[in-house]
Amino acid sequence: MIKYQKILELHDEGISLRGIAASTGNSRQKVTEVIRLAEKKGLVCPLDEEMTDKWIEEFLFPEKTLEGSGRHPLNFDYIHEELAKPNVTLSLLHYEYEAECRANNRIPYSYRSFLRHYSRYADKYKATLRIRRKPGEIMEVDWAGSTAFVIDRDSGEKVKAYVFVATLPCSQISYAEVTLSMNLSSWIQAHNRAYQYFGGSTQIVVPDNLKTSVTKHTSRELVLNPTYREMADHYSTVVMPARVRSPKDKASVEGSVNAISTWIIAALRNTQCFSIDELNEEVWKKLKEFNERPFTRKKGCRLSAFEEEEKFALSPLPSKPYKMSEWKKAIVRPDYHISVDSMFYSVPYEYINREVDVKLLDDMVEVYFNHMRVASHKRLYGKYGQLSTSRDHMPDNHKLFLDQTPEAAFEWAKSIGESTLNVVQYILDTSQNEKQALQSIFSLKKSERSYTKYEIERACKMVISMTKRPTVKSIQTILKSNKKNDAEQELKRKSESTKNNFGFTRGAGYYGGTDR
Known part of the structure; x- marks a missing residue:
């Protein structure tokens, strides 16, 4: 077996590749490969006692343990990276692996063995196991059952504070804050700060069936609170509430609630805070400790797992946080x-x-x-x-009334003609008050609905020629009279035109002999 441990120790001491190869009896190419993989996977000296040559070989070359079976080896790093992509599943990757084996005349692993070997690899060497959750896919949110408190400065009374918790199931990183209420405004603002804390948004949000998030949820119908739905649209995410009385639908946040109740709420039981901001500062200190606590069964912590395995998959945040409505x-x-x-x-x-x-x-x-x-x-x-x-x-009639100003009246009169402008000027100058004058002019303006500008201007000219005190009433009378006269003249003209239009009609002169 290759002396992996000695290669890494000599490299750590600064020995050249040529010297390491001569000392271990391996080629410089192999020594270079071992050192490169160790640096890539974060294996550095000093080594622990359990890191024997066999352990190091399984860590650096996991596929070698499978080659003895005669089956086509598995590329675990490739499988782990591909599982982070949307809609990629182990079933799809196994299907592609089988197709590759058939093309190379190799024996593939069954799906169950494929799944088992990947699970062992991810449990041992990776911060997250992507069989259960995809990175950046889900954020689970809830209110903690346990409450904190702040102290009223005046009365010394303890005021209850409620704890909001958001968890990303893939890396198990959590966010928490306290509010004085569980109303809609507090719920939305807590989501805003959770997204800011994670530095991105997930594809799906899984809340409980609270009134602040869900108006109605049955097997046939789901009605979200309009504000909550609008917030989800702002962050390009989808709200999928947990089923009624189904806590397993958001098991990660349920577990995080229990852990946060212990490591944050209970840990602050003897801390006295006099404002919600002061209490949140203490909560965030404990939250930092909670997310940086090492895992018990594998290397790393929630924060490192998030940064290495999940942060890259989050959707970018909008330029501005959602504004409460x-x-x-x-x-x-x-x-x-x-x-x-x-x-x-x-x-x-x-x-x-x-x-x-x-x-x-x-x-x-x-x-x-x-x-x-x-x-x-x-x-x-x-x-x-x-x-x-x-x-x-x-x-339209309200717009006309709204537009009644002296300036608007003059503008309208200019569009009709000089006589109309003189009438409007006279009315504004002689009326007892401006409002009364504008009402009269408004009555005159309404004449445009029944008469042309020419007819109005003609009536105003006639009124001015007959009196020095023109009134709207007299103008309206003349308009009606002119309309009637114009109609009679038009009728008479048509009658005469009809009488003279027939060329074969013989008049009295013909029969009297004068036209022969």
Whole structure:
């Protein structure tokens, strides 16, 4: 057998490859291969007593222990790396391995032996066993059953604090924090900080069936809390709640809850904190110790397993953490406004009497109908009863009324003609107040629905020629009179035109003999 132990010890002492080869009787190529594999797998001197030549050979060349059976050797490093990829399973890898064996006329291992040998390899040399969980696939979350406490500075009373726990099952790394409530806001903010702690998001989140995450969960229907669903969309993850009364669906976080209850909550039982921030600082110190505690049956710890085996598989985080929002329902009032926290926000008037979904952010209010956003406003604070109204949401007649200003009146009159402008100027100059004048002008503007600009300008010119005190009423009377006269003249013209259009009609002159 190759003297692996001596090769590594001589290399550690600084002996050259030529000297090591001469001392051990091995080729320089073999010595180089052993040293390179040992450095790659982290095997360095001093060596433990149990690290015999046989142990080192199994560690550096695990496939050699399988060659004596006459079967095609297994590349365990390749298998372990491939299992980290999405949708790759041991069944698929065994199928590919069998195909390779048939191509090379070698005998393959059965699926059961294939599985057994990989399990032994991963248990002994790797931080994670990817048969059970893929890296970066799942984050399990829950509230711990045990609670912590903070002390009220004024009364000295102990205030209960609740412990949020998030675990990545593949590496078993955990995150924990305490909050003063288990409401939706605390639940969402805890998720934000958990993602920041891990440095990425997973493909799936597995919560319990809490009201803060699940509205309804039956064998036929799953309805998530809208805010929680929106948070999942923000982090490009999918929420798959555990089945009702099925703790095994999130066994990792259940185990982590028990461990954290011991190593964090119980460990802080004699620590007095006077604020939630102060308590969280202590919790995070204990959490660091918990994640760095060595495994009992293999090398490494939760943190090293995460960094080596799982961190690379997490999805990158968005540029900004999810911003908390609240959803409510509202009925659009007849004045095309909705009431939210005693403030009023407009929506398009077509949705009057319809039920809409309202998304409340710190600075924005968004209104949705059938999952389509129909309005958005800056959120109002302060005195109750404030209105936020968009002109685009108004019916046309309301827009006309809103636009009644002296400037708008002059602009409209200029578009009609000089006589109309003179009438508008006179009304604004002679009315007792501006509001009364604008109401009169608004009545005149509504004439555009029935008359052309030419007809309005002509009526104003006629009124000005007849009186120095034109009124809207007199203009409307002339408009009607002109319309009637124009209609009569048009009818008379058509009658005469019809009478003269027939060339074969013989008049009285013909019969009197004068036209012959």
